[in-house]
Amino acid sequence: MTKPKVLISDKMDPNAARIFEERGCDVDVITGKTPEELKSIIGEYDGLAIRSSTKVTAEILDAATNLKVIGRAGIGVDNVDIPAASSKGVVVMNTPFGNSITTAEHAIALMMALARQIPEANARTKAGEWPKSAFMGVEVTGKTLGLIGAGNIGAIVASRALGLKMKVVAYDPFLTPERAIEIGVEKVDLEQLLTRADFITLHTPLTDETRNILSRERLEKTKPGVRIVNCARGGLIDEAALKDMLESGHVAGAALDVFLEEPAKDSPLFGAPNFICTPHLGASTTEAQVNVALQVAEQMADYLVNGGVTNALNMPSLSAEEAPKLKPYMALAENLGSLVGQLAHGELPKISIETEGHAAELNQKPIVGAVLAGLMKRYSQSVNMVNAPFMAKERGIEVREIRNEREGTFQTLIRVTVATSQGNRSVAGTLFGNSDPRLVEIFGIGIEAELSGEMLYIVNQDVPGFIGRVGALMGEYDINIGTFHLGRRASGDEAIILLSVDQKIPQNVIDKACALDGVKVVRALSF
Ligand SMILES: NC(=O)C1=CN([C@@H]2O[C@H](COP(=O)(O)OP(=O)(O)OC[C@H]3O[C@@H](n4cnc5c(N)ncnc54)[C@H](O)[C@@H]3O)[C@@H](O)[C@H]2O)C=CC1
Numbered sequence: 001m002t003k004p005k006v007l008i009s010d011k012m013d014p015n016a017a018r019i020f021e022e023r024g025c026d027v028d029v030i031t032g033k034t035p036e037e038l039k040s041i042i043g044e045y046d047g048l049a050i051r052s053s054t055k056v057t058a059e060i061l062d063a064a065t066n067l068k069v070i071g072r073a074g075i076g077v078d079n080v081d082i083p084a085a086s087s088k089g090v091v092v093m094n095t096p097f098g099n100s101i102t103t104a105e106h107a108i109a110l111m112m113a114l115a116r117q118i119p120e121a122n123a124r125t126k127a128g129e130w131p132k133s134a135f136m137g138v139e140v141t142g143k144t145l146g147l148i149g150a151g152n153i154g155a156i157v158a159s160r161a162l163g164l165k166m167k168v169v170a171y172d173p174f175l176t177p178e179r180a181i182e183i184g185v186e187k188v189d190l191e192q193l194l195t196r197a198d199f200i201t202l203h204t205p206l207t208d209e210t211r212n213i214l215s216r217e218r219l220e221k222t223k224p225g226v227r228i229v230n231c232a233r234g235g236l237i238d239e240a241a242l243k244d245m246l247e248s249g250h251v252a253g254a255a256l257d258v259f260l261e262e263p264a265k266d267s268p269l270f271g272a273p274n275f276i277c278t279p280h281l282g283a284s285t286t287e288a289q290v291n292v293a294l295q296v297a298e299q300m301a302d303y304l305v306n307g308g309v310t311n312a313l314n315m316p317s318l319s320a321e322e323a324p325k326l327k328p329y330m331a332l333a334e335n336l337g338s339l340v341g342q343l344a345h346g347e348l349p350k351i352s353i354e355t356e357g358h359a360a361e362l363n364q365k366p367i368v369g370a371v372l373a374g375l376m377k378r379y380s381q382s383v384n385m386v387n388a389p390f391m392a393k394e395r396g397i398e399v400r401e402i403r404n405e406r407e408g409t410f411q412t413l414i415r416v417t418v419a420t421s422q423g424n425r426s427v428a429g430t431l432f433g434n435s436d437p438r439l440v441e442i443f444g445i446g447i448e449a450e451l452s453g454e455m456l457y458i459v460n461q462d463v464p465g466f467i468g469r470v471g472a473l474m475g476e477y478d479i480n481i482g483t484f485h486l487g488r489r490a491s492g493d494e495a496i497i498l499l500s501v502d503q504k505i506p507q508n509v510i511d512k513a514c515a516l517d518g519v520k521v522v523r524a525l526s527f
């Protein structure tokens with residue numbers, strides 16, 4: 001058997017190459033390639049091990065004809081086009097915990113550096129100025145630290161800040177009250193955080209929801225004299241607004257480890273007062289780099305040599321024997337979890353996963369894991385079937401499994417029910433021909449639909465002519481409809497439309513759909 005070939009394309013601890021070789025892979029370490037150069041060599045490789053520098057775009061993936069796995073030695077995977085990788089059958093893995101302590105420590109270091117203006121004082125002292133009277137710092141003791149994002153890294157930052165005798169408030173829509181107590185923070189909404197925090201630190205992934213979370217408007221609401229630290233991702237802060245507010249003095253200091261454009265070689269922020277930065281060093285300690293290098297190589301080699309899947313972001317983990325039977329069920333389960341995750345509002349303290357008929361005879365763990373992975377996608381990019389149940393537990397979500405081996409209307413069925421503040425909401429699906437996942441019920445209304453790609457969900461009053469109006473609206477904006485599914489409680493009662501479209505639906509089209517007569521709810525969904 002030929003050995004799998006792995007390319008390490010970013011600077012990585014040498015332990016990674018050693019592990020690959022010990023586990024029977026050939027490995028090349030070639031860093032610093034341009035996208036064109038990477039494209040020209042990627043076709044040779046079965047595995048690609050990266051950090052944040054290599055951008056794995058759809059174009060690179062098109063050229064990666066042998067690629068089976070991408071391993072991210074770190075946490076954030078916003079430099080990988082995961083949908084493109086999935087559509088090519090390439091597993092994307094990360095190492096969700098290996099550098100969290102290190103990154104949290106960097107955030108604390110930057111906060112202290114800001115409080116005492118250490119970088120500038122250091123530079124001017126070394127220049128022979130002895131500028132003792134030019135600097136007057138602030139204490140952090142007794143000050144309020146505002147955490148935006150209280151996941152793994154945020155929680156570690158909180159523990160360190162509490163040790164520094166700070167008060168910690170946290171904004172994280174998915175932080176449960178129990179978890180907030182456990183990590184010693186006060187859960188607040190974003191507005192409160194902005195007005196109360198003396199220091200703000202960001203620890204969310206970069207997603208459509210978090211992009212520009214510290215916008216100009218929000219920065220203007222912060223407490224005068226606030227100091228801001230970002231060790232998460234560049235796109236979270238409006239950099240131009242931050243520069244203006246440093247210049248006006250409203251923001252007393254800002255420390256960025258990450259930038260919208262990296263490498264950041266001539267950011268306008270560089271000239272702003274009280275601005276300090278590091279070149280994406282959050283994860284750069286010996287300890288963290290050994291952790292993530294060992295872990296990524298172990299995981300990738302396991303997959304390439306034995307087919308084992310750990311910490312995959314786009315594929316459920318399962319054993320070779322169970323795989324063929326369970327695979328379509330897991331696709332169905334993940335879509336049902338994702339659907340309730342996208343439709344239900346607010347916190348979801350309880351979820352029940354019910355299997356009926358054939359589905360009840362199978363190993364429930366992967367099915368439950370897949371439902372939770374689908375649901376948790378809205379909370380974290382690092383979610384997969386293995387860690388989703390732990391994350392659900394950590395967030396205090398009560399998970400119930402119910403098996404009902406007798407067949408009902410369907411030979412096989414998975415039903416997912418979540419408790420929301422408006423009561424229980426449930427969706428159900430089956431397999432057609434033992435292989436094709438289909439949604440068959442949504443919030444008590446029968447419907448038959450394939451959940452895939454971009455979709456539009458509308459709840460409306462069942463009246464003649466409504467379907468035509470929706471079709472006309474899509475036509476008006478040149479949005480091609482792939483499939484159109486309907487369901488209703490009874491004639492003239494509440495009805496549901498679920499349509500698949502060939503492109504992401506713009507917000508103005510959603511707004512127009514909301515304004516149609518008789519519409520109650522409109523949501524764009526992505527699968
Ligand atoms: N500077 C660096 O070198 C490093 C940066 N990172 C960045 O740090 C990020 C966080 O890492 P972890 O804590 O391990 O991830 P995590 O997934 O454990 O935590 C992220 C938290 O953000 C919360 N969140 C999601 N959407 C939110 C929203 N709209 N508003 C507020 N909170 C929201 C989630 O509920 C979750 O609790 C990573 O995604 C990565 O981008 C990670 C490691 C090193």
Ligand SMILES: O=C(O)C(=O)COP(=O)(O)O
Pocket residue numbers: 051052053073074075076077099280281282283284
């Ligand atoms: O793990 C992460 O998300 C990071 O941002 C670390 O990035 P790096 O591996 O140092 O390029």
